[in-house]
Every structure is written in C-alpha cells, then in structure tokens.
Amino acid sequence: MAKTGLLVVTNPSRVARVMPDVQKHFLNKLYIQYLPTRLSRLLTPTSSSPSPPSPAVFSKTVIGMYSQTLGHNLDVAVLLAYLKNPGLTTIHTQKPIDVVFFDQVLSGDEMNAFLKKCLANVTVGCTVVSLDNADGEKPPEADNDERMYDNVVLGGTFDRLHAGHKILLSEAVLRCRRKLTVGVTDESMLKSKCLTELIGACHQRMSDVLEFLQDIDPNIEYDVVPISDPFGPTIVEPSFEMIVVSDETLRGGLKINEIRTEKSMKPLVVHSVNLLESANKQEQEEEDKVSSGNLRLRVLGTRLSKPEPRPNLPRLPYLIGLTGGIASGKSSVGRRLEEMGAGLIDCDSLAHTLYKQGEPLHGKLVEFFGSSILDAEGEIDRKVLGSLVFGDKAKLSALNNMVWPALWERTKTEISKLHACGKNIIVVEAAVLRQAGWEKNCHEVWVSIIPPAEAVRRLKDRNNLDEDAAWARVSAQPPNVEQIIGATTVLSTLWTYDFTQRQVSRAWRHLHEYLEKEGFSQGNKL
Numbered sequence: 001m002a003k004t005g006l007l008v009v010t011n012p013s014r015v016a017r018v019m020p021d022v023q024k025h026f027l028n029k030l031y032i033q034y035l036p037t038r039l040s041r042l043l044t045p046t047s048s049s050p051s052p053p054s055p056a057v058f059s060k061t062v063i064g065m066y067s068q069t070l071g072h073n074l075d076v077a078v079l080l081a082y083l084k085n086p087g088l089t090t091i092h093t094q095k096p097i098d099v100v101f102f103d104q105v106l107s108g109d110e111m112n113a114f115l116k117k118c119l120a121n122v123t124v125g126c127t128v129v130s131l132d133n134a135d136g137e138k139p140p141e142a143d144n145d146e147r148m149y150d151n152v153v154l155g156g157t158f159d160r161l162h163a164g165h166k167i168l169l170s171e172a173v174l175r176c177r178r179k180l181t182v183g184v185t186d187e188s189m190l191k192s193k194c195l196t197e198l199i200g201a202c203h204q205r206m207s208d209v210l211e212f213l214q215d216i217d218p219n220i221e222y223d224v225v226p227i228s229d230p231f232g233p234t235i236v237e238p239s240f241e242m243i244v245v246s247d248e249t250l251r252g253g254l255k256i257n258e259i260r261t262e263k264s265m266k267p268l269v270v271h272s273v274n275l276l277e278s279a280n281k282q283e284q285e286e287e288d289k290v291s292s293g294n295l296r297l298r299v300l301g302t303r304l305s306k307p308e309p310r311p312n313l314p315r316l317p318y319l320i321g322l323t324g325g326i327a328s329g330k331s332s333v334g335r336r337l338e339e340m341g342a343g344l345i346d347c348d349s350l351a352h353t354l355y356k357q358g359e360p361l362h363g364k365l366v367e368f369f370g371s372s373i374l375d376a377e378g379e380i381d382r383k384v385l386g387s388l389v390f391g392d393k394a395k396l397s398a399l400n401n402m403v404w405p406a407l408w409e410r411t412k413t414e415i416s417k418l419h420a421c422g423k424n425i426i427v428v429e430a431a432v433l434r435q436a437g438w439e440k441n442c443h444e445v446w447v448s449i450i451p452p453a454e455a456v457r458r459l460k461d462r463n464n465l466d467e468d469a470a471w472a473r474v475s476a477q478p479p480n481v482e483q484i485i486g487a488t489t490v491l492s493t494l495w496t497y498d499f500t501q502r503q504v505s506r507a508w509r510h511l512h513e514y515l516e517k518e519g520f521s522q523g524n525k526l
C-alpha cells in the first residue's frame with residue numbers, strides 16, 4: 001500500500017545520512033519539513049517571534065535537501081509554507097502522513113506532542129521514528145539574494161516531475177509573495193524532445209505541477225497555464241516581475257526581456273538556477289543532468305501497463321504482437337527475443353510466401369493489379385506492387401483486404417507449429433498489426449519507436465528512397481503516439497545496438513516476472 005512519510009529535519013545537511021533508514025519504511029512519498037531549531041517553538045508557540053529572514057535565504061538549503069534524496073526513487077516534496085511564514089503552528093500536507101521521522105533523538109512524549117499539535121493531516125495509527133542524529137555537519141551557506149516579488153513566472157515541460165523541476169518550482173515559490181504563474185508546454189512544443197511520445201499529456205503535467213505547488217506552499221495563488229510558444233504570457237503580462245530559469249533556459253529568459261523592452265514593458269528580474277547533476281546514471285545513453293529525458297529512457301523495456309484480458313485466447317502459447325513504424329527496428333528486437341527463447345513469426349516474410357506462384361493469393365493479386373506486377377519468372381515483384389500501393393490509399397486497402405485474412409490463417413498455423421516445438425511465448429512481428437486489428441489476437445502488444453526523421457534517414461539508406469519518397473512512406477503511417485496506445489512495452493532502437501539489446505533483455509525479464517505472477521506458466525517452461 002502507498003505510504004507517505006514526513007521527515008522533520010533540524011540539520012538539512014544530514015538528509016542523505018538518514019535516507020537509508022527512511023527507505024526501510026517502503027514509502028512512495030516523502031515530505032521534508034526543515035525546522036531551523038524551532039521544534040520547541042512549534043510545540044510551545046510564543047506571541048513574539050523574532051523577525052523572520054527572507055525565505056529566499058533557504059534557497060541553497062532546499063536545493064541541498066533535494067540533491068541528497070536523489071537516487072532513492074521517492075516522490076519528495078520539501079515543504080516551504082512554514083519557512084515562508086514562521087508564525088504558522090501547523091504543518092499542512094495534501095496527503096495524510098503515515099510515519100514521521102525526526103533527525104534528532106527525541107523522547108516518545110515529545111514526538112507524540114508534535115504529532116498531535118503540529119500536523120494537520122495524519123492517518124490513524126501514524127507512527128513516529130527518532131533517527132540517530134550522530135554528529136552534525138555544517139548547514140549550507142544562506143543565499144545572498146533575499147528579494148521577493150509579488151508576481152513570479154516560470155515555464156517548462158515538467159514531464160515526470162523530478163528533483164530538477166522541484167528545485168526550479170521551489171526557487172520560484174521561495175521568492176514569490178502573491179501569485180506564481182507556470183507555463184506548461186503543450187503537445188505542439190514537444191516534437192524535438194527525446195522520446196517525445198512518452199511525455200505525459202499536457203493536462204496531466206499541469207495537474208502534477210499544481211499538486212506539487214499546493215503541497216509545498218498552499219498560501220500563494222497559482223496560475224498553471226498551457227503554452228504553445230517559448231514565451232507564453234511573459235511577453236504580454238505587465239505585472240510579472242521575476243522569471244525563474246535554469247542554466248539551459250537562461251537564453252530564453254533574456255530573449256523575453258528583449259521583447260518586453262521593445263514593447264516598453266518592464267524587463268523581468270531573471271533568476272537562474274543551476275542544473276542538478278544526475279547522481280545515479282543508469283545507462284551511458286543518459287544525460288549527466290537530472291532530466292525527464294533520462295527518466296523516459298529508463299521506461300524503455302519496462303512494463304507500462306497491464307494487458308487487457310483476452311478471454312478469447314488460450315493462456316498458452318502467450319502471444320506478443322510486436323509492431324512499430326517503418327524502419328523502427330522491429331526485426332532486430334524480434335531476433336533478440338528469439339535468441340532469448342521466444343518463438344518468432346515475421347509476418348512480412350510470411351506474407352511474401354503467400355505471393356508465390358501456386359498460392360491462391362498470387363492469382364487474386366494479378367487479377368486485381370494486372371500482370372505489370374509480375375517479374376520475368378512470373379513471380380510478384382514486390383517493389384512494383386509496393387510502388388502501386390504506397391501512396392494510393394484505396395489500392396493499399398484493397399491489397400490489405402486480400403492479404404490479411406489469408407496471412408492470419410497462415411500465422412495461426414505457424415503459431416501451432418512453434419507451440420508444438422515447445423515455444424510457450426511467441427512473438428508475432430507485424431508492421432501494421434493494429435490497422436489489421438490483430439492486437440485482439442495477441443495477449444499484449446510491444447511497440448518499437450524511432451523519431452520520424454531517423455526513420456527517413458534509415459529508409460534513404462536501406463531502401464534507397466529519396467527524401468520526399470521516404471517522408472511520404474513515414475507520414476503514411478500512424479504516428480508513434482498512436483502506436484504506443486495500449487502497448488505494455490515500448491522499445492527504441494534509436495541508440496546503440498547494445499542499448500537495444502539491454503532494453504529487450506529487460507522487457508523479457510519483466511514479462512517473465514509478470515507471467516509467473518499471473519500464473520501463466522502452470523508448471524510449463526516459459
């Protein structure tokens with residue numbers, strides 16, 4: 001069951017030290033509340049509080065705490081409301097807290113008093129844990145820039161909200177007094193991003209951003225809006241005062257100011273935040289910084305969703321429909337799966353056998369397309385047939401209607417043969433599996449994707465097509481975003497051969513775990 005924890009920290013440099021103990025509690029969300037020596041004050045609030053420092057001084061502390069949680073696979077939110085309003089006596093969280101950790105040795109009475117008096121949202125039976133604080137290290141230096149602004153703005157894609165995003169958003173919240181506007185890039189701005197098809201829907205990313213902001217400080221006004229150009233509302237809204245950018249988007253911030261100046265609007269104060277370095281690169285293909293691109297890479301070869309039940313199919317052989325756009329590398333994925341023990345049916349090659357002289361389809365195709373599709377030996381010349389159908393929807397559809405039913409019958413025969421030879425997992429590799437409606441004939445679908453520009457490059461090399469012809473072939477196919485709908489596993493052959501092999505091995509391992517868990521093997525070797 002999902003569990004939420006709260007770590008109450010008095011020395012922010014010790015977060016990394018206590019994380020292994022926190023991890024033992026199998027949390028999936030961790031709030032962190034930094035209390036600069038004020039635990040006793042929260043318990044016995046006094047009317048006079050010393051004049052609080054500007055929240056901006058906590059900037060480095062907050063960044064430091066996020067970096068210390070990297071690599072722990074936890075959804076972390078460092079709470080800022082109390083740092084911004086030291087007069088508050090209660091800590092509010094959106095999710096109820098199941099376990100509270102203190103980075104100091106406290107008595108049971110002290111911890112329970114804190115739980116009762118200071119936390120607004122705890123579960124029944126919430127536990128308290130006092131962690132050994134060992135010796136303290138020096139807290140990070142305070143930030144010099146203490147200014148705050150009524151209206152702050154920032155923008156980004158915010159896919160799979162990670163520590164880098166959270167730092168950027170926290171930096172904005174720490175400096176914002178009244179209203180924070182966040183522009184979230186809509187689908188039209190994502191085309192050039194790595195594995196763009198795996199980026200979450202804009203409305204989902206907007207809601208994740210808002211949920212995080214309301215978690216860390218529910219006391220300011222948030223306006224989270226979709227943007228379809230790099231500037232969003234920054235070049236039209238006069239009330240904005242500060243923009244928060246990362247090292248990478250600094251140039252964009254400066255460009256915004258150029259435009260504002262041209263329009264006689266007050267330029268924004270540009271606050272730039274350093275990118276966070278990745279603490280645990282899992283693949284050499286990953287970037288050195290913490291990035292959502294890295295997180296998307298890690299998704300390749302994992303199980304994205306549970307397959308839909310297929311009561312129409314016997315449990316074994318377990319059929320995987322392997323599909324993907326033209327030149328997306330399905331065949332190399334299929335071959336690797338075969339090496340690892342799967343049965344493999346290459347439907348494209350199987351289709352070609354149905355075109356041979358003597359097969360019923362041979363005559364049907366000649367009757368429909370004419371004898372110009374025949375070569376000197378009377379065999380169907382696929383290149384000629386391809387040139388007739390690709391680019392002519394009606395003809396392609398006629399070909400498909402003639403080929404697919406016969407091809408599925410032949411595929412079923414091949415499935416039976418492979419099963420009889422002991423293959424309990426069989427991969428049905430078919431370029432247009434979905435268009436043929438064959439996903440219903442398979443227990444699950446895996447998709448291989450590459451960016452369209454890479455498909456064009458490969459087609460020019462592999463099929464000797466010119467640029468226009470290659471684009472025509474690629475554009476005629478459904479886009480990757482459509483291909484991956486409902487797929488349990490997505491793979492990409494965009495990188496090295498080795499990386500593809502690692503993805504396929506991972507997918508094969510996860511598939512076996514799933515099949516064992518769901519009882520598919522029933523004593524049979526998978």
Ligand SMILES: CC(=O)SCCNC(=O)CCNC(=O)[C@H](O)C(C)(C)COP(=O)(O)OP(=O)(O)OC[C@H]1O[C@@H](n2cnc3c(N)ncnc32)[C@H](O)[C@@H]1OP(=O)(O)O
Nearest residue numbers: 325326327347348351382383385386403430431432433436
């Ligand atoms: C349901 C299935 O997916 S079965 C497998 C796909 N085959 C079919 O649908 C049968 C109809 N197609 C054919 O017979 C052949 O593609 C022909 C005769 C039109 C052309 O033959 P060839 O020039 O040898 O091309 P080839 O078969 O290698 O196909 C080239 C690309 O066209 C695409 N393609 C193949 N069939 C189709 C189709 N019916 N509709 C749209 N695109 C198709 C594939 O993406 C393939 O690229 P890939 O191998 O990288 O995936």
